[in-house]
Amino acid sequence: MADVLRRHILQTGLMAAVASGAAGALVVRKNMGTLQEYGEWMASIRRLPDTATDLSQLVALATLAPNSHNTQPWTFRAAAGNRLLLQPDLNRRTPVVDPDDHHLFVSLGCAAETLAVAAMGLGWSCDMETDASGEVTASLGPGKARPDALFPAIVDRQSTRSTYDARPVPIDDMIALVDAGTAPGINLALMTEPRERSQMRDLIVAANTAQTADPEFRAELKSWMRYNPTSAMNNGDGLLTAATGNPSLPDWIGPRAFDLFYDPDAETDKIAQQVTSSSGLAVFVAEESGPQAWVQVGRVAQRFLLTATARGIKSAFVNQPVEVAWMRPALAAMVGLPGQRPNLVVRFGYGPTLPYSPRRPVETVMA
Numbered sequence: 001m002a003d004v005l006r007r008h009i010l011q012t013g014l015m016a017a018v019a020s021g022a023a024g025a026l027v028v029r030k031n032m033g034t035l036q037e038y039g040e041w042m043a044s045i046r047r048l049p050d051t052a053t054d055l056s057q058l059v060a061l062a063t064l065a066p067n068s069h070n071t072q073p074w075t076f077r078a079a080a081g082n083r084l085l086l087q088p089d090l091n092r093r094t095p096v097v098d099p100d101d102h103h104l105f106v107s108l109g110c111a112a113e114t115l116a117v118a119a120m121g122l123g124w125s126c127d128m129e130t131d132a133s134g135e136v137t138a139s140l141g142p143g144k145a146r147p148d149a150l151f152p153a154i155v156d157r158q159s160t161r162s163t164y165d166a167r168p169v170p171i172d173d174m175i176a177l178v179d180a181g182t183a184p185g186i187n188l189a190l191m192t193e194p195r196e197r198s199q200m201r202d203l204i205v206a207a208n209t210a211q212t213a214d215p216e217f218r219a220e221l222k223s224w225m226r227y228n229p230t231s232a233m234n235n236g237d238g239l240l241t242a243a244t245g246n247p248s249l250p251d252w253i254g255p256r257a258f259d260l261f262y263d264p265d266a267e268t269d270k271i272a273q274q275v276t277s278s279s280g281l282a283v284f285v286a287e288e289s290g291p292q293a294w295v296q297v298g299r300v301a302q303r304f305l306l307t308a309t310a311r312g313i314k315s316a317f318v319n320q321p322v323e324v325a326w327m328r329p330a331l332a333a334m335v336g337l338p339g340q341r342p343n344l345v346v347r348f349g350y351g352p353t354l355p356y357s358p359r360r361p362v363e364t365v366m367a
Contacts, residue, residue: 034229059366061155062115066317067111068097072236075367078367085137096214096217097217108298113303152310157305159316160352161274162314176307180303181301182300189283191282191335200281201272203330206327212264222255222259233358236358236359278348285343305346313348314348315347
């Protein structure tokens with residue numbers, strides 16, 4: 001999408017309008033912010049405290065968990081007995097891509113697991129229970145800090161939506177990923193052979209084509225786009241274009257450029273290249289369905305992602321075949337689990353570090 005946007009912006013003269021006159025250029029640049037300013041802001045958010053003396057410090061780390069469209073669909077509520085309740089924020093639903101709130105509860109599970117890792121790393125005990133509605137109760141208490149390679153990985157993990165270099169992952173690291181990505185009731189299918197990755201690429205491409213052809217999908221995606229660093233910092237959520245390798249644009253141009261120049265074929269080609277360049281793909285499949293099971297998927301998946309990060313492996317979700325309902329049976333059959341519902345697809349490998357996704361302030365997520 002980046003090359004397409006740049007080419008058409010130049011052709012239509014929009015960039016010339018932005019840059020007309022030194023004063024005008026300075027105003028636009030100030031309004032858009034810079035990646036350096038954004039990086040400094042993110043560094044203040046993505047840092048590990050030496051100790052955590054109150055629950056808000058744990059919540060701040062928990063909010064760094066991965067989540068669909070970077071909607072951050074969660075609320076943390078303090079309760080008696082040093083407990084934290086993790087509840088879904090239904091105001092942040094994405095009903096087109098996630099009509100049954102599957103991704104929402106998986107995202108909640110990712111936050112819950114991040115909270116558990118952060119608590120233990122900072123000297124708290126942490127016991128978690130998830131009820132049938134998907135609400136998570138974290139019971140916290142005094143404990144002893146436990147050295148864990150996953151703890152520092154909390155602030156380093158990102159969904160790296162770029163081309164990787166296709167290097168194979170060493171066997172020791174693969175074993176660690178398998179250990180992290182499996183749990184009772186959760187199956188993990190790893191696809192690292194060229195034929196398997198090729199089949200998965202074709203399925204992802206087909207699902208991506210179906211999604212990008214849907215105007216409602218495009219409209220929902222556009223509503224979560226943040227076209228420049230200032231917009232990302234002001235909103236604290238959404239998909240920063242720079243984090244996906246796309247150019248920064250003024251807010252008054254970004255939505256128009258998306259409507260005019262979003263090229264489904266180019267997006268499909270990019271997705272195909274990203275999957276082909278990956279070392280492998282991981283598919284998570286829960287034996288049960290419903291909010292409780294989906295939260296557990298998120299917890300297991302986050303341990304997989306943190307383990308990958310701790311070992312220098314990048315990752316990103318490619319959930320298109322999960323999100324297109326009529327394609328799920330083909331995905332389940334491909335991984336040898338016919339009749340079950342696949343929950344997540346993750347590609348992993350070695351690639352660059354991109355700008356991190358924004359996060360909302362702790363006070364906006366704590367009730």
